[in-house]
Amino acid sequence: MRRVSLETVFGLIALLVVGLVLSGGAATAAEPVPGLSRPWEIGMQPAHSPVMERVHEFHNLLLVIITSIVVFVLGLLGFIIIRFNARRNPVPSKTTHNTLLEVVWTAVPIMILIVIAIPSMRLLFFANKAETPEMTLKVIGHQWYWSYAYPDHGDLTFDSLPIADSEIDVKAGQVRLLSVDNPVVVPVGTQIQVLVSSDDVIHNWAVPSLALKKDATPGRVNETWVQINTEGTYYGMCSELCGVNHYFMPIEIRAVSKEAFASWVEEAKQKFASRPQPAVAAAQSSEQ
Amino acid sequence: MAYGAAVAHDEHDHHPHGWKRWVYSTNHKDIGTMYIVLALIAAIVGGVLSWWMRLELTEPGLQFFDGETQLYNAILTAHGFVMVFFVVMPAMIGGFGNWFVPLMIGAPDMAFPRMNNISFWLTAAGLTLMTLSLFVGAGPGTGWTVYPPLSSLAFHPDASVDFGILALHLAGAGSILGAINFIVTIFNMRAPGMTLHRMPLFVWAMLVTAFLLLLAVPVLAGALTMLLTDRNFGTAFFAVAGGGDPLLWQHLFWFFGHPEVYIIILPAFGIISQIVSTFSKKPVFGYLGMAYAMVAIGVVGFIVWAHHMYTSGIGVNARAYFTAATLIIAVPTGVKIFSWLATMWGGSIEFKAPMMYAIGFIWLFVLGGVTGVVLANAGIDFALHDTYYVVAHFHYVMAIAAIFAMFGGWYYWISKMSGRQYSEGLAKVQFWVFFIGVNVLFFPQHFLGLAGMPRRIPDYPDVYAGWNFVSSVGAAITVVGTLMFYYVIWHTYRYGKTVSDANPWGEGATTLEWSVPSPAPFHTHEELPVIGPTGHHHSKPAE
Numbered sequence: 001m002r003r004v005s006l007e008t009v010f011g012l013i014a015l016l017v018v019g020l021v022l023s024g025g026a027a028t029a030a031e032p033v034p035g036l037s038r039p040w041e042i043g044m045q046p047a048h049s050p051v052m053e054r055v056h057e058f059h060n061l062l063l064v065i066i067t068s069i070v071v072f073v074l075g076l077l078g079f080i081i082i083r084f085n086a087r088r089n090p091v092p093s094k095t096t097h098n099t100l101l102e103v104v105w106t107a108v109p110i111m112i113l114i115v116i117a118i119p120s121m122r123l124l125f126f127a128n129k130a131e132t133p134e135m136t137l138k139v140i141g142h143q144w145y146w147s148y149a150y151p152d153h154g155d156l157t158f159d160s161l162p163i164a165d166s167e168i169d170v171k172a173g174q175v176r177l178l179s180v181d182n183p184v185v186v187p188v189g190t191q192i193q194v195l196v197s198s199d200d201v202i203h204n205w206a207v208p209s210l211a212l213k214k215d216a217t218p219g220r221v222n223e224t225w226v227q228i229n230t231e232g233t234y235y236g237m238c239s240e241l242c243g244v245n246h247y248f249m250p251i252e253i254r255a256v257s258k259e260a261f262a263s264w265v266e267e268a269k270q271k272f273a274s275r276p277q278p279a280v281a282a283a284q285s286s287e288q
Numbered sequence: 289m290a291y292g293a294a295v296a297h298d299e300h301d302h303h304p305h306g307w308k309r310w311v312y313s314t315n316h317k318d319i320g321t322m323y324i325v326l327a328l329i330a331a332i333v334g335g336v337l338s339w340w341m342r343l344e345l346t347e348p349g350l351q352f353f354d355g356e357t358q359l360y361n362a363i364l365t366a367h368g369f370v371m372v373f374f375v376v377m378p379a380m381i382g383g384f385g386n387w388f389v390p391l392m393i394g395a396p397d398m399a400f401p402r403m404n405n406i407s408f409w410l411t412a413a414g415l416t417l418m419t420l421s422l423f424v425g426a427g428p429g430t431g432w433t434v435y436p437p438l439s440s441l442a443f444h445p446d447a448s449v450d451f452g453i454l455a456l457h458l459a460g461a462g463s464i465l466g467a468i469n470f471i472v473t474i475f476n477m478r479a480p481g482m483t484l485h486r487m488p489l490f491v492w493a494m495l496v497t498a499f500l501l502l503l504a505v506p507v508l509a510g511a512l513t514m515l516l517t518d519r520n521f522g523t524a525f526f527a528v529a530g531g532g533d534p535l536l537w538q539h540l541f542w543f544f545g546h547p548e549v550y551i552i553i554l555p556a557f558g559i560i561s562q563i564v565s566t567f568s569k570k571p572v573f574g575y576l577g578m579a580y581a582m583v584a585i586g587v588v589g590f591i592v593w594a595h596h597m598y599t600s601g602i603g604v605n606a607r608a609y610f611t612a613a614t615l616i617i618a619v620p621t622g623v624k625i626f627s628w629l630a631t632m633w634g635g636s637i638e639f640k641a642p643m644m645y646a647i648g649f650i651w652l653f654v655l656g657g658v659t660g661v662v663l664a665n666a667g668i669d670f671a672l673h674d675t676y677y678v679v680a681h682f683h684y685v686m687a688i689a690a691i692f693a694m695f696g697g698w699y700y701w702i703s704k705m706s707g708r709q710y711s712e713g714l715a716k717v718q719f720w721v722f723f724i725g726v727n728v729l730f731f732p733q734h735f736l737g738l739a740g741m742p743r744r745i746p747d748y749p750d751v752y753a754g755w756n757f758v759s760s761v762g763a764a765i766t767v768v769g770t771l772m773f774y775y776v777i778w779h780t781y782r783y784g785k786t787v788s789d790a791n792p793w794g795e796g797a798t799t800l801e802w803s804v805p806s807p808a809p810f811h812t813h814e815e816l817p818v819i820g821p822t823g824h825h826h827s828k829p830a831e
């Protein structure tokens with residue numbers, strides 16, 4: 001009986017390993033999308049903006065620090081469990097104070113925190129605002145889609161709606177829960193000021209690989225910025241609970257060359273001009 | 289002997305029997321027991337809700353909530369509220385606090401026994417309203433944070449949110465009254481010689497917790513009232529159109545909400561300190577440091593609230609301040625961890641079930657603590673805010689850690705409460721199943737969060753399928769571990785060995801509750817014990 005159950009366990013482990021390998025293989029076979037995670041990922045998405053590069057750097061530092069702390073503390077705990085169990089150490093000591101030790105375990109964490117706080121502040125202030133923004137993108141959250149406006153490009157405005165699961169075209173590279181009908185197109189290598197707001201409840205405009213995450217709050221315009229390094233598609237999801245379809249409110253950014261962006265703007269002006277009025281205005285007028 | 293005689297006398301004469309004994313109870317032990325039973329019932333509610341969510345998340349796609357995602361949102365709201373307000377707080381504060389604060393300080397009961405009764409019944413009424421809110425209209429799909437405008441009348445037009453608000457009002461009123469009761473009891477009813485600096489750390493923990501409740505819950509109550517009038521009487525505290533501000537709610541909510549997490553974890557600190565000291569057979573290392581670390585955590589806990597709001601649009605200088613203030617909390621927290629280790633160092637450690645849970649608590653708290661140090665940084669919040677990394681973090685450091693302390697506390701004190709001892713073998717198996725379950729459940733969620741998976745979603749992109757499946761397997765193991773705990777309870781009451789010794793744990797158990805018989809008689813410390821001058825641990829009361 002015992003043999004059989006052991007074999008079952010090994011069988012299951014083997015199956016898990018094969019599964020891991022296969023899923024890893026599948027991920028590499030598919031067309032690479034810069035702004036999408038991979039199956040069984042255990043880390044952050046690759047960085048494609050200056051802010052995210054710094055987030056990576058900072059997180060790598062933090063990861064070393066917190067892993068060392070965990071290894072040290074849990075190692076100590078393990079040692080204590082082995083060394084001071086009642087069998088090995090029948091007579092307990094009566095030590096209850098050690099001033100030096102107490103000073104050390106207060107002071108050392110403070111020093112570690114200072115090591116963390118300095119790069120943390122640098123990152124925070126760097127990520128806060130674009131120094132010299134070359135263009136502005138306005139993002140408005142709605143239940144449950146996003147709309148985008150380009151005030152520097154003739155107030156080009158359009159809605160970006162999610163694509164239902166049944167309509168997803170995998171061959172065209174569409175991704176379930178992440179692809180939209182009209183991705184927001186921006187030029188690479190351009191400092192973009194992003195202004196985020198909402199016309200109903202609070203949403204959050206977030207793209208992990210670009211370190212973008214800002215609340216879209218009604219009555220308030222929040223500012224963030226992005227500069228995308230490489231051409232490609234970047235996905236994100238609404239990151240503040242906003243109601244029934246919160247899970248289905250994707251963000252898809254398509255970063256293209258500056259020339260391609262310029263011609264896209266012209267096309268888009270034609271394409272979206274045919275709409276009687278942007279949905280934002282439509283929604284507002286229907287409420288009144 | 290004197291105690292035995294008193295027991296027989298009391299059992300027959302001095303308290304009502306039948307339902308009146310419980311409904312009208314003014315006895316701290318009976319009320320404590322009722323709180324624990326309430327928590328055990330609420331834990332089934334909160335647990336079923338979480339397992340339902342985990343079942344949905346086992347694989348991509350909508351399995352159970354297709355077209356019913358509002359129900360999913362309502363369930364995640366109720367899960368949070370029930371676990372925080374009706375499981376952890378009642379069990380730790382109302383349950384163990386009521387039972388053991390008077391016993392540990394040598395007081396005959398709580399200062400205001402009738403207020404104690406109303407505190408309990410307000411909490412029970414709150415749980416009822418909270419459960420009902422799920423069945424009213426579409427349910428409160430707001431998350432436990434209840435952010436307006438989502439929680440406003442325009443987006444939650446039925447009464448479910450009002451039910452939730454009133455549930456929290458009731459539970460909050462119960463908590464405030466309970467807090468006053470603990471503060472007055474601890475300040476005024478300590479036995480002669482039981483100075484503040486000799487109180488067991490569990491009592492210190494309850495004292496600090498009571499102050500946090502007293503200062504934080506009224507702020508929640510105020511905010512809830514404003515939301516209630518916004519919804520029902522046309523005010524516009526949080527409505528932009530009327531000149532209000534949704535961010536005002538967030539500030540008020542988190543001014544309460546951050547201390548709330550310490551309200552949950554400080555009693556756990558207290559329980560863990562008692563257990564570690566008992567089973568290491570050593571007094572707590574650095575007692576004063578431990579007590580004042582809790583005070584420091586309580587104080588600093590009030591000035592870090594906006595670290596929950598890094599992406600809300602607050603200014604960069606505010607974020608810098610809140611980052612720095614939040615990081616500071618790691619210092620007193622480190623003092624706690626190192627002092628527990630130092631208490632065990634040189635000890636003669638007995639690995640009974642309570643101690644297993646205490647060590648498990650340290651494991652969880654260290655893992656969850658270091659991710660807290662990561663999340664404290666506003667700069668990294670662009671990547672991690674509102675992802676599963678946060679879910680993993682707070683379940684480790686607060687939710688599951690608190691449950692470990694509760695399980696540990698139950699195993700530690702059950703012989704005192706029931707006069708029966710649990711089965712060590714069953715308890716060990718229960719511990720390992722539960723320990724493995726929660727780690728398999730929550731550890732992979734760090735990966736999901738780092739990879740960018742948002743929280744509070746019933747369906748997720750297919751790339752996140754792998755770790756979600758593992759997490760759900762962990763949830764299944766946790767279900768087994770949880771059911772085993774209920775079985776252990778039943779087994780203990782039915783078959784547990786009768787304990788008549790005052791102290792089943794031996795030389796390490798030095799606090800006053802181990803000087804009264806088991807089960808603790810209806811009335812204890814009717815003659816005040818006298819605490820000797822030898823350090824912070826008591827000498828036995830004069831016979």
Ligand SMILES: [Cu+2]
Nearest residue numbers: 203238242249
């Ligand atoms: Cu949204």
